Amino acid sequence: MSEHQGAFAxxxxxxxxxxxxxNFTGQGGEYFKIWIVNIALTIVTLGIYSxxxxxxxxxxxxxxxxxxxxxxxxxxxxxAILKGRIIAVILFVLYSFAVHxxxxxxxxxxxxxxxxxxxxxxxxxxFNARMTSFKGVRFNFNANYxxxxxxxxxxxxxxxxxxxxxxxxxxxxxxxxxxxxMKFGTSEFAYQGKISEMFIIYLIAMAIxxxxxxxxxxxxxxxAGVAGLASGLEDASGxxxxxxSSGITLFIVFYIALNLVIWAFIQAKxxxxxxxxxxLGDNRFYADLNFSQVAIIQFTNTLAIIFSLGLxxxxxxxxxxxxxxxxxxxxxxxxxDNITAxxxxxxxxxxxxAAEVFDxxxxx
Amino acid sequence: MISISGxxxxxxxxKATPCCLHLQGDKQVQLVExxxxxxxxxxxxxxxxxxGNRWVYFPDGSxxxxxxxxxxxxxxxxxxxxxxHLHTFESHYRYIVASLIITVAFxxxxxxxxxxxxTALIAHSLPEQTNTLIGNQSLALVENSLFxxxxxxxxxxxQVLALFQPFLAPHHQVLIRHSEALGANAIALPNGTLVFTDxxxxxxxxxxxxxxxxxxxxxxxxxxxxxxMVRSSLILFLYMMVTGDAAGASSSVTxxxxxxxxxxxxxxxxxxxxxHAIQFLHQHQLxxxxxxxxxxxxxxxxxxxxxxxxxxxxxxxxxxSHPAPPERLQRLSxxx
Numbered sequence: 001m002s003e004h005q006g007a008f009a010x011x012x013x014x015x016x017x018x019x020x021x022x023n024f025t026g027q028g029g030e031y032f033k034i035w036i037v038n039i040a041l042t043i044v045t046l047g048i049y050s051x052x053x054x055x056x057x058x059x060x061x062x063x064x065x066x067x068x069x070x071x072x073x074x075x076x077x078x079x080a081i082l083k084g085r086i087i088a089v090i091l092f093v094l095y096s097f098a099v100h101x102x103x104x105x106x107x108x109x110x111x112x113x114x115x116x117x118x119x120x121x122x123x124x125x126x127f128n129a130r131m132t133s134f135k136g137v138r139f140n141f142n143a144n145y146x147x148x149x150x151x152x153x154x155x156x157x158x159x160x161x162x163x164x165x166x167x168x169x170x171x172x173x174x175x176x177x178x179x180x181x182m183k184f185g186t187s188e189f190a191y192q193g194k195i196s197e198m199f200i201i202y203l204i205a206m207a208i209x210x211x212x213x214x215x216x217x218x219x220x221x222x223x224a225g226v227a228g229l230a231s232g233l234e235d236a237s238g239x240x241x242x243x244x245s246s247g248i249t250l251f252i253v254f255y256i257a258l259n260l261v262i263w264a265f266i267q268a269k270x271x272x273x274x275x276x277x278x279x280l281g282d283n284r285f286y287a288d289l290n291f292s293q294v295a296i297i298q299f300t301n302t303l304a305i306i307f308s309l310g311l312x313x314x315x316x317x318x319x320x321x322x323x324x325x326x327x328x329x330x331x332x333x334x335x336x337d338n339i340t341a342x343x344x345x346x347x348x349x350x351x352x353x354a355a356e357v358f359d360x361x362x363x364x
Numbered sequence: 365m366i367s368i369s370g371x372x373x374x375x376x377x378x379k380a381t382p383c384c385l386h387l388q389g390d391k392q393v394q395l396v397e398x399x400x401x402x403x404x405x406x407x408x409x410x411x412x413x414x415x416g417n418r419w420v421y422f423p424d425g426s427x428x429x430x431x432x433x434x435x436x437x438x439x440x441x442x443x444x445x446x447x448x449h450l451h452t453f454e455s456h457y458r459y460i461v462a463s464l465i466i467t468v469a470f471x472x473x474x475x476x477x478x479x480x481x482x483t484a485l486i487a488h489s490l491p492e493q494t495n496t497l498i499g500n501q502s503l504a505l506v507e508n509s510l511f512x513x514x515x516x517x518x519x520x521x522x523q524v525l526a527l528f529q530p531f532l533a534p535h536h537q538v539l540i541r542h543s544e545a546l547g548a549n550a551i552a553l554p555n556g557t558l559v560f561t562d563x564x565x566x567x568x569x570x571x572x573x574x575x576x577x578x579x580x581x582x583x584x585x586x587x588x589x590x591x592x593m594v595r596s597s598l599i600l601f602l603y604m605m606v607t608g609d610a611a612g613a614s615s616s617v618t619x620x621x622x623x624x625x626x627x628x629x630x631x632x633x634x635x636x637x638x639x640h641a642i643q644f645l646h647q648h649q650l651x652x653x654x655x656x657x658x659x660x661x662x663x664x665x666x667x668x669x670x671x672x673x674x675x676x677x678x679x680x681x682x683x684x685s686h687p688a689p690p691e692r693l694q695r696l697s698x699x700x
Contacts, residue, residue, distance in 0.1 A: 025415075025416065026414070026416075027414070027415075030414045030415065031414065033454045033455065033460050034413065034414060034454050036460060036463040036464055036467060037450070037453045037454045037459065037460070037463045039463065039467045040462070040463030040464075040466040040467050041453075041463075043466055043467065043470045044466065052450075056413050056450065059410065059413045059416070060413045060414050060416060062416075063413060063414070063416025063417050063418070063419075064414065064415075064416040064417075066417070069431075070371065070380060070417070070429060071416060071417035071419075071429065073419055073427075102497055102501075103501075134378070135373050135378035135379075135380060136373025136374065136375045136378065136426065136427045137373075137375075137377070137378045185377075185378065336378055337377070337378055337379045337380060338377065338378065338379070339377060339378035340376070340377050341375055341376050341377060341378070
């Protein structure tokens, strides 16, 4: 067991404190086989198998995520998921057609969607929490419609009126909301991060963005200068064509690099902020994701996926999950053995499936 | 006798009790350290997925965890009833290779035939009103931003409309507009509205204008506008199906193949419209080279190179919404 203990293992612990680093044992090659069989069976069953595929994928990731050698468990039932998925897909098709038709149909449809959004988010979070357990104890999520409405509609609407300036605040509110209503057995989660810390993450991200953009503009100026010189030549068209195409290529490369670095920075810092301020009863967490590491993994993953025409996806997914999960530690007050379980009610999968079909990003 | 070591969880607290599970005879299991007995048939044992930890669920809500996958498989095997051996598929190379072939074949076939056929089918089976609605809406959307009233003389405008009149069906409507953004261009909306810019009318002669009319009528006839909308949804669907969850891939990765695919279908539409124009010219006994000469003028006006030597067409072909000029002109010159 000692190899799973974290960097703090040598710290003297007056109380019966235990430090567990989250361990991930999934393998790229192993997941590739599960993934490709999932896709093939989904194709030959005309999509029906996708519900089983989802359950097997979840089970694979959950059963390979260990804390102190005990794995997480996923309890989603394929048939319930299939039912939810069929309803969600029908709703999505109806919605897609309606919003692309006359304004007299499109506007009310969109309003109905907005009204349903808190319900979808609330049910999706609850479904995923209740289908997850650890050490035989289920997670749970209980928030009502009004509470969810504030988080998924009111704050984002305010975002529009403040020109996006309160985006970090909206993020902060979301994590606070999820943690506040999330439970593990009878133990409650709480998030005590400061709003200012979330703002700092985005301010630094903006500074990085401004820095890279300056470099881009400078390179653009150099290209324009060379183009200006070249236009004085006899036959400039070849040089101009070369300049234009390489200029555009450079611009695209820089744009992708910029996106990647910013994304990695926000990801890493947000995960760290959340886990370092999250508590579960007397238990705490610690995360030390390194943003350049996340950026390198994401960059090489992207290249691998493009050049393998998508076939490297399982390997990429495993790699990123392994890095992200193993950077998290649990600072347990007492071996995590004294959590009392609580009965959780069954829940339909429609909300969770709708969140997936409508592509709502509920993760961090 | 099967004997598996692992941990027992009561389901009431998170306490892990080291425990051994014995299969006694072929009907009953015993949890040795805990002292519980359960009928084998009542256990719920989720099927194996890879080599992760395994769980056994008992009817009273308690559970047993073990890393001994093979022993748990034996226990599951001893249970009565039908068992689906999905892990067999996922661990034998012949099934993996078969899955790979099925997947690649499906994706290629769906992209090549499935999407065009489905979009054409859906576009042609939607009621005519859909086209009218979408056309009216898209015109209203671009009318003010892209176009301003024509700057041609009233007389020239009437001349052009009179030239087109014999070839138009009742649902077709020709508009002449000035457009800074589009330059010399013509566009077809799904409802049968055709917009010609001032610049294209000034650039071309009557026969060439008719050839362009034939091309735009081809877009309307084949319902390309509507097909384009249906297609975007289908490509998204295909993508979701292949990746399952796109959690690991960033959005720029997911958008790129979809964009390239879109552009390639768009080029197919242009070829179809060109064919329609050739047929149109032939049917009305107009010179067959009118479209080629119109295109030449347009390429020239928009500074697009026509000589195949100077172009790196391969890369650009994938990025462009129209076929490469040399290829397009060559196709036209081959038609009798």
